[in-house]
Amino acid sequence: MEFRSLSVILWLIVFIHYGQTQDLPKPTLTVEPESSVFSGESVTLKCEIKGYDGWTYQWYKQDKQSRWSAVSQSEYYTVNRDTLTIRADAVIHGDQYRCSGERHDRLTSSQYSDFVTLTINALPRATLYIVEPESPVYTGGSVTLKCEINTYDEWTFQWYKQDKQHRWILVSQAEYYTVNRDTLTIREHAVIHGDPHLCRGERRDRPKVSQYSNSVALPVNALPTATLTVEPEGPVFTGGSVTLKCEIQSHSNWRYQWYKGSSRTAVSQSETNTFTIRSAADQDQYWCRGERDDRPSSSQPSNTVTLTVKGEAKAVLSIKPDKHVFRGEAVTLRCDIQWGRDTECKYSWYKEANTLYSSSTTQEFRFSPAEESHSGNYTCSGEDIGNSGYSQSSDAVTLTVTGLPRATLTVEPEGPVFSGESVTLKCEIQSHSNWRYQWYKGSRRTAVSQSQTNTFTIRSAADQDQDQYWCRGERDYRPTSSQPSNTVTLTVKDTSPEVSLMVSPSRAQHFITDSLSLSCEGQSDSTGRRVRRYTHSEKVSDCSSGWGSVTGSTCSISSLSTSHTGVYWCESESGESSNPVNISVTNGAVILDSPVHPMTEGDTLTLRCLYHDPKPSNLTAEFYKNGSLLQTQTIHTVSKSDEGLYHCKHPERGESPQSWISVKGLLRSEASFSVLSLLSRVMAASPYLLVSIILGLKCYKARGEN
Structure with missing residues (x-):
């Protein structure tokens, strides 16, 4: 009995000694994936204790106050015996984790594992840029975008375009898009100024995706505008010459395409910007466009001009200085004819339609001074001597020649005046305005006085003031003068009233x-x-x-x-x-x-x-x-x-x-x-x-x- 008790005591001593000398097992904590973790990936931690079985595992995370708190199954964590999976949206760079084990037999717990620190690497960034054409982009041209990722290999690329609701939609091979690995070509009809595009890379290995690229908005410039003018403007006559001129203000080295009517095929091409129709016959609409070997390779189509061709040229008669002139003025009749070609012309002038008044090779016929007898209806016509052609007669223009406005002179007081009295002469011209008044005495043709007002006063009449007086008006506009007034006789008496x-x-x-x-x-x-x-x-x-x-x-x-x-x-x-x-x-x-x-x-x-x-x-x-x-x-x-x-x-x-x-x-x-x-x-x-x-x-x- 004593021996048995002694054995038990010895065994306890040995066991205590063993517990004091043997350490608890320490778990090993590993991270999957082993290499760098990329943004958007989940992480799996594995806790392993060798030498014993039947372990269950506890997981811990260090908070911001450096305290370790237990981690259990939740929305962001999945616990599967010896593994802890941290979902992607809970993986944070710098977070620290550790684990420990527990069991029901001897050695009921283990030591804590060493902690691991999560290191999160940014995804590779995609770069998007325009590779063709070089800036600027012009309306009507295609555009090629390139997506580039400098790290890792075997990327495939996804292309995105922003719609009108500012949502990014995936672009794939289509009628307007051509995808060729790392390039996206947008065909001309789909190139819209300001449209935003971006890209992203994908691959089989880690990292599986890249970050989205920068956004590129398409900078589309309008093509240079062509402007078409025609000389002469307005209708031309059959056989006349017409010159079209196509002007493009920007760039140089243009070739000019000339189009007629609804045709999309040029009727002519030239290195110069003029196109001359030597003998106009057909009337139609014309437009032009420029083309060149460099970008921009074409201009916008010009405006359209309508060429109107009339049958026979018609003379146009004009009269200078006016159709109503005053006797004594010079009158010029001018005949203009738009032949539409270079010509030597003979002009004929008619009064009252059938009476030939004059004929000459100059456009103007002049007579001076005008008399009332020159009044009447005038027409003109022309003869194209070189081409044996005749113009239509002009419309009749009526010339009216009238006498100059008449001045009327009155005196106040009427009849004889006495020496020393004041006498006022008054010159009145009923028509027109802004007259200057000239005052004449006796037979003199030189004015004795000039005034802006129509009165001339003799303050103190004397014998030498007795004479005949008359007046006339002058002005800066037509008519420049009036007719001379009637004469009045001033009689000065020396006697006093009786x-x-x-x-x-x-x-x-x-x-x-x-x-x-x-x-x-x-x-x-x-x-x-x-x-x-x-x-x-x-x-x-x-x-x-x-x-x-x-x-x-x-x-x-x-x-x-x-x-x-x-x-x-x-x-x-x-x-x-x-x-x-x-x-x-x-x-x-x-x-x-x-x-x-x-x-x-x-x-x-x-x-x-x-x-x-x-x-x-x-x-x-x-x-x-x-x-x-x-x-x-x-x-x-x-x-x-x-x-x-x-x-x-x-x-x-x-x-x-x-x-x-x-x-x-x-x-x-x-x-x-x-x-x-x-x-x-x-x-x-x-x-x-x-x-x-x-x-x-x-x-x-x-x-x-x-």
Whole structure:
């Protein structure tokens, strides 16, 4: 019994000693495939423990925190006893794995295997490029792409094209594609600018596929454009010569193909870009195209031109400077005929269709100066002397010759004028515009004056101004001149009117309700003289018509109103008129006491302001000439320089109307202060005097009519 117990103890001692001295088994971990792993491949790990059987295996993967965690069957892992398969999408470069074994008998576990690190190599890259033609690619040419992979051998190639939905679709041998191992030829009708293509390689051994290549978009350039022109343009006549010209702006060394109608076969080919039809007969459409030995080997077809061939050439008649000319101008008739060929021509000109007017070898027939007798219908025709041919007669063109526009000269005032009066000549031309006016005196053919306006004024008539006057218009456009006007005779008299008008109170301005006396005085008996006036409302009327009371040759107005504003004068039974005076009536509070008749040089002028009742306590007023303040109200010795528009201004009552004060020379009679002289001075007056201006002009005209 003791011996048996001792045996057991010895056996335990031996076993413990063996466990302390013998290591646990260590698995061996291998990787399949043994060589490099490529992107997209799965990996199989194998765990093997030699010397013992009955093992089951545990798999471990190191995480990002360097901790080992168990790996079991899952979506990405397949465990098959001693192997672990890692699917392709879970194979990550640098991941580390290890394994260990377990069993139910003694030595229930093994050591951990050495870890393995996964090394993933990129797939070989395919490169796609255009090998034919060399850049650029032109419309109508085929394109060859080449797919190249520099590593490994025995590749076959797949070709892809992107569709309109940006999806890559496989391209194979077809009507428009030719596949020859590593090249893809796209035939001309399938070559579209911008179409993207790419490729990829495949093989039996590892790696089985390559990466997709770069994408290549087809850069297609349009073929050079041919442009066709024809000379001459428009219809040609039978037998005429026509030249077609084909122009291609880019590249050089073109051969030119010429096509007619719908034919696809050239009717002619030339090294030059012109094609001449010597004797046109058929009309049709023509187009051209260029061809050459280098790329691009052809151009685009040109535009089409239509050649129209007509029977007989027709003459065309034109008239210069116009179909309507003026007497005295030069007229040129021109005959144009498009023969369509070089020719020597004889031209014939006809008036009223059947009357031969002239014949010559030049295209133009000229006559100068034109007269009204040249008016009529003209035609022309031509004879081709060299080819014994005749043109059709031209359409008739009507030439009209008229007289130049007529100038009409009038004088204001009409009839004799007195020394010192102003006379205005007026030249009127009814038609056309932009005239310059030439003024002539007596028998002179040289103008005494020229103006842009149609009036010519003699400011102070004298004996030397007595003569005949006429005018004429000139301009830069046709007609360049008018006919001379009628002549007018200017007569200047030195005597004064036999009758004059006296005004009481003797001033030009009056208040309403004032009384006014107008008397006709003269060198002879005043019997038969009457006071007349012109107002805008009543025209010309006598004192006896109701606006005043007549006593002998005196007209009295008991109560003035603004309607009495007008021009007044005396007139004898023989029609002799006095110098007119301008009377203005205002309903204002202030008037200027200004002389009603012209002053004489050397007189003293004292200006006064008159006030409507009640008079202001302060009678101090300011006096103005032509709008400028005067420093004094008295001018001791008046001269012509003192003429102007005068008015006064009171600080409380306001301003008076304006009156023109005129000054005559010492040797000039009162008669020299004519109606026109008066009105010309009033022209610059205030708007209040505008009525007087209008009345004065109409009055003068009315005096001549009554």
